[in-house]
Amino acid sequence: MRISETVEKYLRSGRDYLIGYADLRNLLAPKYAPYGYGIVIGRRLDDPVIDAIESGPNADYYNLYRSVNTELAEIASGISAELGSKGIKAFDIRPSLTAKDRNEHFDQTLSLDFSHKMVATRAGLGWIGKSGLLVTYEYGPRVRLVSVLVDRPLDYCREPVLTSECGACDQCVQNCPAKALSGKEWDITTKREEFFDAFACREKCRELGGLIGEGIRLCGICVSVCPVGKH
Numbered sequence: 001m002r003i004s005e006t007v008e009k010y011l012r013s014g015r016d017y018l019i020g021y022a023d024l025r026n027l028l029a030p031k032y033a034p035y036g037y038g039i040v041i042g043r044r045l046d047d048p049v050i051d052a053i054e055s056g057p058n059a060d061y062y063n064l065y066r067s068v069n070t071e072l073a074e075i076a077s078g079i080s081a082e083l084g085s086k087g088i089k090a091f092d093i094r095p096s097l098t099a100k101d102r103n104e105h106f107d108q109t110l111s112l113d114f115s116h117k118m119v120a121t122r123a124g125l126g127w128i129g130k131s132g133l134l135v136t137y138e139y140g141p142r143v144r145l146v147s148v149l150v151d152r153p154l155d156y157c158r159e160p161v162l163t164s165e166c167g168a169c170d171q172c173v174q175n176c177p178a179k180a181l182s183g184k185e186w187d188i189t190t191k192r193e194e195f196f197d198a199f200a201c202r203e204k205c206r207e208l209g210g211l212i213g214e215g216i217r218l219c220g221i222c223v224s225v226c227p228v229g230k231h
């Protein structure tokens with residue numbers, strides 16, 4: 001059985017996805033030690049919704065964000081369950097924060113022990129932009145991600161991406177309402193804190209999301225203004 005056949009079976013028709021396969025040995029937190037490889041799925045976000053949030057998020061973006069999260073979580077858990085039933089150890093990681101992720105470590109760092117973007121760069125889908133987002137070759141940052149870890153080599157891996165391809169472009173830096181981006185270009189040795197202020201970003205997400213509804217945290221301007229993937 002080819003793992004890619006199982007993956008494709010769970011994708012929804014009429015939607016665009018990117019699929020990547022990565023070798024993650026020595027890159028995962030100890031709790032994921034039984035797995036050394038990862039499948040990452042990027043769901044292309046609908047252009048009209050993303051185009052419309054160039055100066056701030058709205059209810060359509062919030063609804064898309066929620067529905068894509070549900071869709072990706074279902075896809076990943078379907079793939080993981082089917083692989084499990086075929087004797088492949090698999091573990092799906094949710095697209096977004098869950099209640100159990102919100103602990104003291106997260107509050108202090110705004111970091112989880114698992115990065116979908118890292119799986120995506122290792123799978124060759126794109127680079128980390130000045131925005132901190134994964135910028136894919138096909139759809140720019142206009143994708144939401146989910147991953148499934150597996151315990152066996154995926155021999156159809158593309159070359160990992162090691163450096164940014166943003167060049168002189170700084171649309172996201174100029175338009176970030178939180179001034180959270182320094183403009184420094186990423187490579188695999190760059191720590192997030194060197195170019196991205198996650199706390200300032202979250203604060204602005206609180207403020208802008210709060211205009212849509214109580215407790216909503218959302219922005220997305222950096223997704224919208226990136227020229228890669230914009231048509």
Ligand code: B12
Pocket residue numbers: 027065094095096097110111112113114115116117118119121122128131132133134135140141142143144145146188189190191192196198199201202205217218219220222223
């Ligand atoms: C916590 C979180 C936040 C926090 C902190 C953001 C951040 N960038 O860390 C806050 C609340 C601020 C936030 C905001 C947003 N978020 Co958010 N967030 C997350 C979450 C849940 C965890 C991220 C995390 O722990 N980061 C820790 C740091 C250290 O890792 P990282 O930044 O993910 O990745 C770094 C490393 O992996 C490293 N790296 C990459 N490749 C490699 C390879 C090697 C070998 C090595 C060593 C390192 C390395 O470089 C990366 C960049 O610094 C992820 C889901 C997930 N589990 O991945 C979504 C996620 C990052 N968020 C996402 C989005 C879309 C947003 C928002 C646009 C909100 C919105 N929906 O409107 C904003 C944009 C923020 C921005 N410009 O980055 C998407 C990004 C999609 C994309 N195209 O990149 C994700 C992946 C969710 C998803 N399922 O798609 N978010």
